[in-house]
Amino acid sequence: MNHLHATELQELVAIARRIGWGSADILLKVQHADLAIQDSADGPVTAADTAVDAYILNNLQASLGKQDFAYLTEETYKTQPSHERLAKPLVWVIDPLDGTKDFINGTGEYAVHIALLAGNRPILAVVVCPAAERLYFATLGGGTFVEHQHEAPKPIYVSQRNRLGEMTIVASRSHRNDRFVQLLQQFPVQQQRSVGSVGGKIAAILEQQADLYLSLSGTSAPKDWDLAAPELILTEAGGQLTHFDGTPPRYNQEDVSQWGGLLASNGQCHDVLCAEATRILGAIDGE
Numbered sequence: 446m447n448h449l450h451a452t453e454l455q456e457l458v459a460i461a462r463r464i465g466w467g468s469a470d471i472l473l474k475v476q477h478a479d480l481a482i483q484d485s486a487d488g489p490v491t492a493a494d495t496a497v498d499a500y501i502l503n504n505l506q507a508s509l510g511k512q513d514f515a516y517l518t519e520e521t522y523k524t525q526p527s528h529e530r531l532a533k534p535l536v537w538v539i540d541p542l543d544g545t546k547d548f549i550n551g552t553g554e555y556a557v558h559i560a561l562l563a564g565n566r567p568i569l570a571v572v573v574c575p576a577a578e579r580l581y582f583a584t585l586g587g588g589t590f591v592e593h594q595h596e597a598p599k600p601i602y603v604s605q606r607n608r609l610g611e612m613t614i615v616a617s618r619s620h621r622n623d624r625f626v627q628l629l630q631q632f633p634v635q636q637q638r639s640v641g642s643v644g645g646k647i648a649a650i651l652e653q654q655a656d657l658y659l660s661l662s663g664t665s666a667p668k669d670w671d672l673a674a675p676e677l678i679l680t681e682a683g684g685q686l687t688h689f690d691g692t693p694p695r696y697n698q699e700d701v702s703q704w705g706g707l708l709a710s711n712g713q714c715h716d717v718l719c720a721e722a723t724r725i726l727g728a729i730d731g732e
C-alpha cells in the first residue's frame with residue numbers, strides 16, 4: 446500500500462480526527478489535575494503524555510495494523526528500533542502532547558499532533574488544540590479545514606498580510622537561547638508574541654492572529670513529531686515552512702531532530718525573510 450488513493454486518504458483522516466478528539470477529551474479531563482512530572486533530557490514528561498501516546502498508538506494500530514504502517518511517537522521512539530520506520534513507506538508521526546511545559550503551567554497552549562508521512566514528507570495531518578476546542582486537519586493537495594466538535598469542518602486560510610510592519614511573529618516561550626534572542630531583536634518584524642507549542646503557534650497563523658513563526662535550535666532541536674503535522678496544516682492553508690536555507694524538513698531520518706533555523710510564514714515574503722534570518726545569524730556569529 447505505497448500509494449494511497451484519495452478515498453483511502455479521506456478514510457485515514459476520518460480515523461485520525463476521531464482519535465484526535467478522543468485525545469483532547471483525555472487531556473481536558475486532566476489538564477488541571479496534579480500530575481506527576483518526570484524530567485527527561487528532552488524536557489518534562491507527565492502521565493498525560495504517556496497516556497495519550499498509548500491511546501493514539503493503540504487506536505491507530507487497532508484500526509490500521511502494523512503491516513502497512515510504521516509508527517514514530519514521542520514517547521516510544523527511544524525504545525523502538527529505527528529500522529522498521531526507516532524501511533516503511535508510510536509512517537505515522539505522533540506527538541501526544543506538544544507544549545508539555547505550557548500544559549503543566551496551565552496556559553492552555555498545548556496541542557496533539559498526528560501526521561502520516563509518505564517517504565519523508567507529510568500527506569495527512571491533524572492538529573488538535575483541546576483548550577480552544579478546535580481541530581485542524583489537512584491532506585496533501587486537499588486544503589486545510591478547522592472543526593469544532595459536532596460542527597461541520599470549514600476551510601481555513603492564512604492571512605495575506607505582506608507588509609513587514611503589519612506582521613506578527615510567534616515564538617517559543619521556553620526555548621530561547623542568547624543567539625535566538627538576538628535574532629529576534631534584529632529581525633525586521635518587531636511585533637512578537639510568545640506562544641506555547643508548535644501546533645499552537647501554527648494555529649495562531651491559521652487563525653490570522655500571527656503571520657510568522659521563527660525557531661532556532663540550541664543544544665536541542667525540535668523533533669519530527671513537533672513539526673510534521675503543523676507543517677502540513679500550514680502549507681495546505683497557503684503558508685510555508687522551511688529551514689532558513691529554503692529547504693522543507695525531511696522527516697523520518699535516523700536523526701529525528703530538525704537542527705538549525707526554521708521559518709513558518711503566511712507565504713508572503715518567505716524567501717526574503719529566510720535570507721534576512723541567515724544574514725543576521727551570520728553577523729551574530731561574527732562570520
Ligand SMILES: Nc1ncnc2c1ncn2[C@@H]1O[C@H](COP(=O)(O)O)[C@@H](OP(=O)(O)O)[C@H]1O
Pocket residue numbers: 487488519540542543544545546547616617618619620640641642643660661662663665666667668671
Ligand atoms: N529549540 C528547540 N529545541 C528543542 N525542542 C524544541 C525547540 N523548539 C521547540 N521544541 C519542542 O517543541 C515543542 C513545543 O515547544 P515550545 O512550546 O517551546 O515551542 C516542545 O515539545 P514537547 O512539549 O512535545 O515535548 C519542545 O520540546
Ligand SMILES: [Mg+2]
Pocket residue numbers: 540542543544670671
Ligand atoms: Mg512536541
